Amino acid sequence: MAHDEAQNALLNDTVAVSVGGVTIGGGAPIVVQSMTNTDTADIAATARQIIELAEAGSELVRVTVNTHEAAAGVGDLVRRVRDEGCTAPIVGDFHYNGHVLLKGFPACAMALDKYRINPGNVGAGRTRDAHFSTICRIAADNGKPVRIGVNAGSLNPDLVDEAMRRISGTPNSIPSRKPRSADYSVELGEASPEFILNGCMIRSALDSTELALSSGLREDQIVISCKSSSPRHLIQLYRDLARATRQPLHLGLTEAGMDLKGLVWSAASMAVLLEEGIGDTIRVSLTPRPGGDRREEVHAACELLQALGLRTFAPTVTACPGCGRTAGVLYQRLAEQTEAYVRARLPEWRGTYPGVERMTIAVMGCIVNGPGESKAANVGISLPGNDEDPHCPVFVDGLRTVTLSGTPEEIEEAFRGIIDTYVETRYSQASNVKSHD
Numbered sequence: 001m002a003h004d005e006a007q008n009a010l011l012n013d014t015v016a017v018s019v020g021g022v023t024i025g026g027g028a029p030i031v032v033q034s035m036t037n038t039d040t041a042d043i044a045a046t047a048r049q050i051i052e053l054a055e056a057g058s059e060l061v062r063v064t065v066n067t068h069e070a071a072a073g074v075g076d077l078v079r080r081v082r083d084e085g086c087t088a089p090i091v092g093d094f095h096y097n098g099h100v101l102l103k104g105f106p107a108c109a110m111a112l113d114k115y116r117i118n119p120g121n122v123g124a125g126r127t128r129d130a131h132f133s134t135i136c137r138i139a140a141d142n143g144k145p146v147r148i149g150v151n152a153g154s155l156n157p158d159l160v161d162e163a164m165r166r167i168s169g170t171p172n173s174i175p176s177r178k179p180r181s182a183d184y185s186v187e188l189g190e191a192s193p194e195f196i197l198n199g200c201m202i203r204s205a206l207d208s209t210e211l212a213l214s215s216g217l218r219e220d221q222i223v224i225s226c227k228s229s230s231p232r233h234l235i236q237l238y239r240d241l242a243r244a245t246r247q248p249l250h251l252g253l254t255e256a257g258m259d260l261k262g263l264v265w266s267a268a269s270m271a272v273l274l275e276e277g278i279g280d281t282i283r284v285s286l287t288p289r290p291g292g293d294r295r296e297e298v299h300a301a302c303e304l305l306q307a308l309g310l311r312t313f314a315p316t317v318t319a320c321p322g323c324g325r326t327a328g329v330l331y332q333r334l335a336e337q338t339e340a341y342v343r344a345r346l347p348e349w350r351g352t353y354p355g356v357e358r359m360t361i362a363v364m365g366c367i368v369n370g371p372g373e374s375k376a377a378n379v380g381i382s383l384p385g386n387d388e389d390p391h392c393p394v395f396v397d398g399l400r401t402v403t404l405s406g407t408p409e410e411i412e413e414a415f416r417g418i419i420d421t422y423v424e425t426r427y428s429q430a431s432n433v434k435s436h437d
């Protein structure tokens with residue numbers, strides 16, 4: 001085995017944690033997760049968003065549990081989601097008062113599939129450990145796993161103070177309590193602030209893991225994250241973290257940002273780590289536009305894993321970028337509509353047409369690459385560039401079948417029909433059985 005492969009195999013060797021039937025770590029496929037942004041006390045709105053996120057491909061959905069009202073409604077919320085046929089595990093996100101809410105609302109503790117705890121804000125001084133332990137004991141009593149979610153922005157200040165004191169005194173190391181998963185220590189020396197921050201975050205995660213274990217949780221009930229908003233920081237942080245623990249890792253920037261920036265920064269950081277075998281579940285923490293579609297973070301996470309060849313979630317729509325050879329917007333419109341159409345039909349297709357997520361579709365702008373790319377796809381269309389005949393040859397599994405013409409609306413409708421027919425014939429249960437004979 002090459003050195004890189006051996007290293008990746010080592011980093012991949014995490015404990016498997018089951019969250020409501022979905023496995024994180026232990027070599028299981030990397031899990032996509034997301035978080036609602038509705039008021040959890042608004043049960044109808046939150047249930048609707050959980051279902052939307054799950055249908056979009058989110059395999060776990062996290063909800064904020066921050067008030068008595070939210071905690072009191074979690075039981076009904078989960079029931080309503082299950083009654084709608086949605087089985088995605090639901091995770092409760094707790095800050096500051098998790099120990100109070102989980103103790104005060106046993107139905108909430110029972111209904112959730114996992115609790116997220118931020119060890120930086122469960123209390124101060126000695127109450128921190130006590131509150132953290134309370135949550136872990138409730139999790140253990142209910143047979144629920146937890147995520148220990150350390151954030152750069154809400155790190156336990158005592159750890160940073162201690163590290164700074166050590167630096168200003170004798171150069172030393174951040175001592176570890178020797179977590180079972182690793183003997184972790186950071187040599188401080190002439191350490192940069194970022195290096196110190198990494199050390200403190202990892203130390204917080206590992207010490208908290210020890211505390212969770214001593215509070216009754218098992219190793220196969222603990223997921224860890226150490227999030228930052230800087231891609232370069234995140235990469236180094238998770239490389240160090242992956243060497244220090246066998247607990248499965250939840251990967252993502254704390255706050256990725258909006259639109260293009262959020263997408264690029266998330267992909268830039270997570271792709272590097274995933275390629276190195278680091279990360280067992282991911283979330284793309286995009287800032288939504290006001291009134292925006294929360295499912296974008298799920299689509300982004302799925303696209304990222306699919307781009308890296310780690311998972312297959314949805315048919316791929318390949319479209320050319322366009323250039324001076326095509327002045328019309330038909331190929332752009334058709335590419336956009338095809339992608340939206342496939343996404344809208346996918347939840348239904350998934351159940352009826354197994355394997356449909358591997359389908360490839362091409363929408364191309366002119367004769368230069370149009371026929372070639374279209375032939376390489378399962379279904380492809382080559383639209384006319386400038387000065388070409390206004391005809392659109394369609395290719396199915398490499399063979400030219402029909403040539404479409406007419407108004408943009410007519411071409412769009414006919415192309416959707418061709419896609420539907422392909423899905424129904426190629427991926428129907430009967431044809432799958434036949435193709436395996």
Ligand code: SF4
Nearest residue numbers: 320322323365366368
């Ligand atoms: S397929 Fe044609 S229109 Fe599209 S980018 Fe290539 S040359 Fe330009």
